[in-house]
Amino acid sequence: MKKEDLFKEIGLIDENLIEAAGHNGTEKRKKGISKKWVILVACLVLYSSTASALLATEYYKNQNSEPYIRYLNAEDMELEPATQYDAEKFLHALKSDNNEYVYIAINRLVESFNDPTLRVKALKELQPFIKNENQKIADAAAFAVDILSKSYRSPYIVKLADGSMIFTLFNNYSDYGSQNVIWRIKDNVLKEYLSFSAPSMYITKIIPSPNHKLIAIVTCSNKSNFVQISNIEEGMTSPELIESARVKYGAQKELDTWIRTDHENYSYADNLVWKDNDTLVFEGSLAYQNTEIIENVTVKYQFSKKIIEVKEKGL
Amino acid sequence: MEDQGIIHLYLQRSQQAILETKNKYGAYCRVIARNIISNFSDVEECENDTYLAAWNAIPPNLPRNFSVFLGRITRNIALDKYGYNTAKKRNREFEVILTELEECLASPDTVETEYEEGEIANLINQFLYGIDEQARNIFIGRYWYSYSIDELSMRFNMSSSKVKSILFRTRNKLRVYLDKEGVNL
Numbered sequence: 001m002k003k004e005d006l007f008k009e010i011g012l013i014d015e016n017l018i019e020a021a022g023h024n025g026t027e028k029r030k031k032g033i034s035k036k037w038v039i040l041v042a043c044l045v046l047y048s049s050t051a052s053a054l055l056a057t058e059y060y061k062n063q064n065s066e067p068y069i070r071y072l073n074a075e076d077m078e079l080e081p082a083t084q085y086d087a088e089k090f091l092h093a094l095k096s097d098n099n100e101y102v103y104i105a106i107n108r109l110v111e112s113f114n115d116p117t118l119r120v121k122a123l124k125e126l127q128p129f130i131k132n133e134n135q136k137i138a139d140a141a142a143f144a145v146d147i148l149s150k151s152y153r154s155p156y157i158v159k160l161a162d163g164s165m166i167f168t169l170f171n172n173y174s175d176y177g178s179q180n181v182i183w184r185i186k187d188n189v190l191k192e193y194l195s196f197s198a199p200s201m202y203i204t205k206i207i208p209s210p211n212h213k214l215i216a217i218v219t220c221s222n223k224s225n226f227v228q229i230s231n232i233e234e235g236m237t238s239p240e241l242i243e244s245a246r247v248k249y250g251a252q253k254e255l256d257t258w259i260r261t262d263h264e265n266y267s268y269a270d271n272l273v274w275k276d277n278d279t280l281v282f283e284g285s286l287a288y289q290n291t292e293i294i295e296n297v298t299v300k301y302q303f304s305k306k307i308i309e310v311k312e313k314g315l
Numbered sequence: 316m317e318d319q320g321i322i323h324l325y326l327q328r329s330q331q332a333i334l335e336t337k338n339k340y341g342a343y344c345r346v347i348a349r350n351i352i353s354n355f356s357d358v359e360e361c362e363n364d365t366y367l368a369a370w371n372a373i374p375p376n377l378p379r380n381f382s383v384f385l386g387r388i389t390r391n392i393a394l395d396k397y398g399y400n401t402a403k404k405r406n407r408e409f410e411v412i413l414t415e416l417e418e419c420l421a422s423p424d425t426v427e428t429e430y431e432e433g434e435i436a437n438l439i440n441q442f443l444y445g446i447d448e449q450a451r452n453i454f455i456g457r458y459w460y461s462y463s464i465d466e467l468s469m470r471f472n473m474s475s476s477k478v479k480s481i482l483f484r485t486r487n488k489l490r491v492y493l494d495k496e497g498v499n500l
Binding site for chain 2: 003004006007008009010011012013014015017018019020021022172174175176204218220222223225266268269270271285291294
C-alpha cells in the first residue's frame with residue numbers, strides 16, 4: 001500500500017470521529033605608541049612573513065613530491081573547486097514565476113551582506129516582495145530587507161552580549177522549523193556560524209540567557225528533539241542535553257538505554273526556561289525501549305559546571 | 316440554511332443548492348484543499364469540483380453528515396490533483412504529512428496483501444476509538460484535515476514538540492495495532 005492510499009483510507013473513518021476532531025481544540029579601548037616600537041614591530045612582521053613564505057614554498061615543494069592527504073573529504077575527492085556564492089544568479093531567480101525559486105533566492109540574497117554593491121542592489125530588488133501576496137515570500141523578504149538594511153528589528157534576530165547577532169534563514173520554512181544553519185553578524189561581517197548534522201534537520205528555537213551570553217538551541221527531526229547550550233563568544237558548546245538526560249535517567253532507574261545508530265532519541269523537550277544566567281531548566285519526555293516506556297522528567301543543566309540533574313517531573 | 320434544507324434543494328435539483336453549499340461550506344472546503352495543494356487556482360478548481368461531485372451524488376446518496384460528506388469529496392479531489400502535480404509544484408507541507416504516514420506502512424521487504432476499500436479504515440476506526448481522546452483528535456487533525464503542526468499546537472494549546480511527539484507515538488501504536496491484526500500494508 002502506498003502512503004497516498006493510506007491517506008485515502010483515513011478519509012473513510014467514522015464521521016463522528018471526524019466531526020468531533022474538527023470541533024475540538026481551542027484557537028486559540030587608546031594609548032599612544034612611540035615610533036621606535038612601530039618600526040620594531042614592522043621589522044618583526046616583515047621577517048616573520050618572509051620566513052613563513054619560504055617555509056610554505058618548501059612545504060608545497062615537498063607536498064608535490066610526496067603526496068600527503070591530511071583529511072579526506074567528499075569535495076576534495078570530486079577534484080573540482082568549491083562552488084562560489086553567486087548573488088547574480090539569485091537576483092535573476094527573483095524574476096522567476098516559480099514561487100519556490102523566488103523564496104529560495106530571497107533567503108540566499110541575505111548572503112550578499114558583506115559586499116556593499118551587491119547588498120544595495122539586493123535591497124532594491126527585494127523591496128517589492130515585502131507586499132507579495134504569498135505570505136511566506138513576503139515574510140522572507142521583510143526579514144532579508146531587515147538584515148540587509150542593517151535595521152535588525154526582526155524578532156528572529158538574537159542579539160548577544162558581545163554586540164554580535166545570530167539568526168537563521170528560511171525561518172519556519174517547514175512545519176518543523178528553520179534551516180539548520182546559524183548565521184552570525186559580528187563587526188559588520190556576516191558568517192555562517194554553526195550547522196547541525198543529521199538527525200537535527202531543523203532549528204526550532206534559539207533562546208538567549210538573561211544576560212545574552214549563552215543561547216539554548218533546540219533542533220529537531222520528525223521523531224526527536226535535541227537541545228544544546230552554546231557560548232558563542234567563547235565558541236564552547238554543551239553536550240546534547242536530551243540524550244544526556246536520557247542516559248543519566250536511564251542509569252538512575254536501571255532502564256535499558258540503547259543509543260540508536262541513527263541518533264534518534266524519540267524524546268522531546270518542552271517549557272525551556274533560563275533559571276539564571278548559567279542554568280537552563282526544561283521538561284523532558286524521555287523514551288526508552290522503542291517508546292514502550294515514557295518518562296516525564298525535569299532536567300536542569302548548569303553550563304559553567306557541566307552538571308546535569310534529571311528528576312521525575314513533580315518531585 | 317440548515318444542512319437538511321440544502322440537501323432538500325439537491326433532491327429537488329435546484330441550482331440554489333450549489334449556492335447555499337458555497338455560502339455555508341465554501342471556506343471549509345477551501346481550507347481542506349489548501350492544506351493538500353498549494354496552488355490558488357487548483358484550490359478554486361477543487362472547490363468547484365466538490366460542488367459538482369455533490370450535485371452528481373445527491374441523489375441517490377443522502378449524506379448523514381453534510382460537512383464530513385463535502386470534506387471527504389474535497390479531500391479526495393485535492394489528493395488526486397496533488398498526484399498529478401509535478402514534484403516542484405507540490406505542497407511540501409503535505410509531502411511531510413504523507414512521509415509521516417509512511418511510518419505506519421510495513422517495510423518494503425514485507426509481502427503486501429490486497430485490501431478492499433474501507434477495510435483498513437474500519438481497523439483504523441477501532442484503533443482510534445481505543446486511544447485517548449486528545450491523541451485521537453490530534454491524529455485526525457493531522458491526517459484527515461491535514462493541519463500543520465503549528466495550527467494543531469494552537470488549537471490544542473500545547474507546544475509543537477508535544478504535538479509532534481503525540482503524533483509520532485500514535486503512528487507507532489497504529490503500526491503495532493495493524494501488525495497485531497495481521498495487516499501487511
